[in-house]
């Protein structure tokens with residue numbers, strides 16, 4: 001089955017998405033997500049200018065060979081732009097292979113390892129009481145796992161806390177907006193938040209929290225220790241992970257489980273974290289970590305060390321990534337949890353999909369392929385709009401910090 005054509009579709013149904021569509025001489029098509037939030041057009045150009053010309057005429061069934069060809073053939077290995085582009089090709093080819101077999105994608109990976117995919121939703125509130133109400137709302141909606149983020153007294157804008165409650169969108173301006181940060185205020189506030197949530201909710205539900213790279217390792221150790229009585233499922237991105245060894249310091253101070261990896265793009269970003277058992281969950285997902293082919297390698301390495309998966313699933317990952325990730329989640333033996341932030345109705349209409357939510361679980365559906373398509377006519381009605389993620393500055397002196 002030969003690849004006859006491929007093209008990039010950029011659209012913005014409420015937020016920007018980049019999608020690669022591959023066509024074959026047998027009439028089968030496949031799509032892959034290529035969205036890199038705030039840097040979308042770099043991946044679109046990488047695909048159009050440098051990848052698509054190399055795909056035409058190749059056998060769509062040779063997923064592994066094409067992966068190696070694009071990875072080794074670039075010479076400049078790894079990096080978010082390259083790996084997102086490769087992921088889009090890989091996802092589209094798995095979609096085509098599964099459609100050719102007439103099977104849902106999870107069957108080609110090895111079949112179901114579980115009945116459904118446990119997800120966590122996002123409860124965001126402007127203060128503790130508001131966040132508690134949101135957590136209870138998610139529990140009522142059937143979620144078994146809930147991430148809680150709250151505004152911090154004395155800080156104007158905080159990661160994870162949106163204007164509306166259901167749809168949180170941080171890429172909110174055509175030049176980066178500026179947030180302020182105080183580690184001291186955040187560290188005083190966060191244990192109180194979880195104490196109050198457990199008081200009201202009890203201990204039946206999983207609770208998660210995202211630190212969004214803002215603490216030093218020793219501060220992260222302190223927070224993890226303070227949160228131990230509240231039994232978190234995980235503390236996420238406690239410190240930036242460029243230096244993987246930094247997690248050893250956090251580990252030495254707390255038994256709160258650690259998750260990291262939404263910004264990882266290859267197995268090399270987490271090799272030491274996994275081999276030294278410095279984390280419990282690896283958060284890489286299909287779109288930014290080289291597609292199903294490479295994510296499977298990360299998960300296999302992780303499984304040797306009892307590290308489980310927790311795929312990133314924010315709204316800047318398109319429904320195409322979500323669909324593919326759900327097939328991966330249904331199969332992967334060392335599954336932990338899947339993040340699920342709902343897309344807007346506009347986005348769902350542009351990307352009709354087979355996956356469904358019920359009682360805190362997602363199900364990828366059984367249609368051949370990954371089960372997500374793109375309505376190109378509708379997509380054309382939503383042109384690209386530049387949108388950046390914010391930057392963060394320390395409140396007391398304006399030093400640029402991690403957002």
Ligand SMILES: O=C(O)[C@@H](O)[C@@H](O)[C@H](O)[C@H](O)CO
Pocket residue numbers: 037170210212262312313314315316339389
């Ligand atoms: O855990 C998460 O979902 C995040 O940390 C994201 O919201 C992240 O900020 C965005 O994906 C950035 O594009």
Ligand SMILES: [Mg+2]
Pocket residue numbers: 210212236237262
């Ligand atoms: Mg995160």
